[in-house]
Amino acid sequence: MSDQSQVAQVFLQESIRAFESMKKLADQAFAQAADEHFYQTLDEESNSLEVLIKHMHGNMLSRWVDFLTSDGEKETRERDMEFESSRYSREELLSLWEEGWKVLFDALHSLTSEDVLRIIRIRGQEHTVIQAIQRQVSHYGYHVGQIVFLSKHLASQQGWKTLSIARGQSKAFRPS
Numbered sequence: 001m002s003d004q005s006q007v008a009q010v011f012l013q014e015s016i017r018a019f020e021s022m023k024k025l026a027d028q029a030f031a032q033a034a035d036e037h038f039y040q041t042l043d044e045e046s047n048s049l050e051v052l053i054k055h056m057h058g059n060m061l062s063r064w065v066d067f068l069t070s071d072g073e074k075e076t077r078e079r080d081m082e083f084e085s086s087r088y089s090r091e092e093l094l095s096l097w098e099e100g101w102k103v104l105f106d107a108l109h110s111l112t113s114e115d116v117l118r119i120i121r122i123r124g125q126e127h128t129v130i131q132a133i134q135r136q137v138s139h140y141g142y143h144v145g146q147i148v149f150l151s152k153h154l155a156s157q158q159g160w161k162t163l164s165i166a167r168g169q170s171k172a173f174r175p176s
Helices: 003-032 035-039 049-064 090-110 129-158
Strands: 119-122 125-128
Touching: 003 090, 003 129, 035 049, 035 090, 035 129, 049 090, 049 129, 119 129, 125 129
Parallel strands: none
Antiparallel strands: 119 125
């Protein structure tokens, strides 16, 4: 395997690991959120968990279905509808969540090291596969941060369990 091929393979593996980590964080946040939390916002300009799930689901289907062969902004996507409340049940929302991630992981697992420099299109603009993946790492990381923040805020009265190192516990994680 060439050095370039090895680097491409490591990039793909690290991208999958990053997405898995993001999904795990959000899954842990959802587990601590009450059903009613899925529809609450901090103000009229903020998104609810419901809206964030619908938006990420729509984005994932648009970007990752036929990833190498069609524009990442599908004509069938109704992006504006993603930001409107639908009052889907928690189960329906989590089903959308899982469906989006399955499409993403199926697409990533199908890629080879030879694919990473291929050119794809998102909204008509050319991106290498590397650029397109990094674009989504950034985008989903942004929204997962919102999901964790909102879940923590809304569940704080029910005894939120931290998803990282608890305050005052940092020294326990230092190498000896």
